[in-house]
Amino acid sequence: MKLSSLLPRLLATAALFVSISSCTEKLDSSGTCPVLCPPIGGDVQNLTLDAVVLDTTVPALAGLGAEPSLLLAARGDTLETRVVIRFDSLPTTFTPAGDTARPISSVDSAYLQLRVDTLSIKGANPVTIEAYDVDTTANDTSTAAIVTLFRPDRFISSQTFVRADLKDTLKYYISNSAVLDKIRNNARFRIGLRATGPGSSQLRINSAEAGLTPALVFRATPDTATKPLTVSPRSKTPVEDAIVASHLTDYTVIVKAPPPAPPGVLAVGGWPPRRVYIRFDIPASIIDSATVVRATLLLNQIPNDALDPTDTVQLLPQVVLAGRVVTDPTKAAQIVGAISIDTLKLKPGDAGSANVELAGAFSLWRSQKPDTLPRAVTLRSVSEGNSPLELRFFSSEDIAALRPRLRISYTSRVPLGLP
């Protein structure tokens, strides 16, 4: 019996097709669950511990001027801050277009170029920014000495801005003669800015630490063919500490601020900014023998109505990477790593429970012994150094019901092996 020559080809083609299509395995038989695949992992256990052994509020940054922003605020009895920008080194010569360098004998169109965070502006009223000469031989970090220099005999200039004028790049025109006088006398030019106006106002200017340095711009000749000179802030003092000097090229001076959080209260944010450092004692049996799937720091918030109580502060937990040798919480709180990019949004004026997720820290702690890496976290504001808002929480010094606690959800490891 002979079949046509077409049939074997069809059979071969079909066999080849089936073979190729079956080369890709599809083993997932989830459709039969849970009848044929009962749960393996067991239930998640939830455990709440009084695991906090140390909680304290520490400064967030490395001192005056380390903030990424300069806060210029005039909010009546609540908050008043001023900004100092130091130009300790001014050019004495300039090079006209097509010519050689020559001494500066005139100054024209002098202005400070400021980078303003327009989203953070508060107050709809016009704001007047006054500039003062705040050069002094007083201690570099003495803000009290600086505040006294905002007086009429130190006045340089002022400029009023309506809200629409406050763009992200702000030109604040300053007295040409004041600049020229400093150049001629080879003197330091330290400018203090103060906000005034008919109403409350607050704006945030990026500082050198944020990478958007304020600058002094002026023309040394009326000839527009010659480029204007741009001078970056610089602080020559303190001579013995270049890092502090770097911070002091521009900084914020607090004249008036809400009272700080009382002792025993955990405070996050504010100005100067602060963080909370919390160290835990977690049973090794949980970290070593179980698999933590969620960890939540249970805080109780204290309402802080002092400043913008309904604004939002984004709270960010971070894991402390400082080893056991770093015993100072202030220093340890500077050596941190990210747990998550997710933040907890809270309002300073709210009260009640606030849950901070810490699961990410456990994935690190699982691989590091507590002798090497203390089980510690910090809580900071995302707008640390950018916003004066402050969150407050009860600490472990309060009654048991209000203390910070740690809730851990875990599963036991599944014995993988024989069926």
Place this chain on the structure above:
Amino acid sequence: MRQSHLAVIVLSTVVLAARGQAQGALSLQGLGYPTGQLSARAEGTGGGAADFDALSLVTPASIAGVGSAALFFQYSPEFRRVTTASGTARTTTARFPLVAGVLPMGQTWTLGLSSSTFLDRSHETSLSREQIVGDTATDTVLVTERNRILGAINDVRLALAWSRTPVFRIGVGAHVFTGSNRILFQQLFPDSAKFLSTSQTGRISYAGFAGSLGIEYHPSRAIGFALSGRKGGDLRAQSGDTAIGSARLPDHYSASVVFEGITGVSISARAAHDAWSSLSSLSSSGIQAFDGWDTGIGLEAGGPRILQRIITVRAGARFRTLPFGLNGQKVSETSFAAGLGLPLTRERAALDFGLQRASRSAGSDIKERGFILSFGLRVSP
């Protein structure tokens, strides 16, 4: 307080250890599915011809009938559908259950080295269920448990057979059972900002030994008989350097008859018994293994001529009990098979194709159907 935490964790671990593993199919209970160690040709006859087939690994005597040196390789994908009250699953499992080399040495002796899949445990399941993770009032989340096991226990056999005439053949085999299961278990949570998904991996390796003996007797051209047996030794399971269990490899006995009294037609029947229950101790959750019969009957006949070659056609039926039960009930498998044998390149190569439709049940409303295709390629160098 710490002691109480530890107690909770230890208790949880003990409870979990007693849980069954997710398998996802009737045929994948316990240590897995026994592929049968049959060649595509033997599968096409419902297993009836297995004890007379040199390329099936159920008896060492049969290799004496190989004729010329041969290499054999088989690919057998299974398309499975499992229906339960909760839903249906369709899977594709690609198996390479058999590779063998047979070498005649002189007129009477034949040596064979082969490897076949003994128990295939490859499967994957995902189960989603609600869990309270955190606050009991508000934090109910959907956790997905993903369980994936890949691997099998394989039977590597070195066989030696003797046959002076086609009337009588005898063979012995030394078996090494080896293989591993790679296990991945994950608990996946929906929000990585809040939860840590977990992942565990494990590997179990198996090692065991067995010996087999087979005889084949053809008192006439019309009829033949075969008997074979495999005596199991210890099978040990290890995870890393730790022994996690041991059992006896199941003893296996079979008897077959073939009738070739009709020209061009071969009718064969086989009955085999496997003492699978000896594997019961190789379980952490008490999954029960049952001794079972494997019976089959089949027919092989010269068929149509395609491209100047005579095609061999095969058909058969098979009934057997699978080793591992479900909820204390035996899982039985009934399959009907058909196949083709196609000689290639002047008898120096042959392609066998088989198709089985298997139905499995365990006395419940769970239905399992599988189509197993088998492609076997024999080459005589």
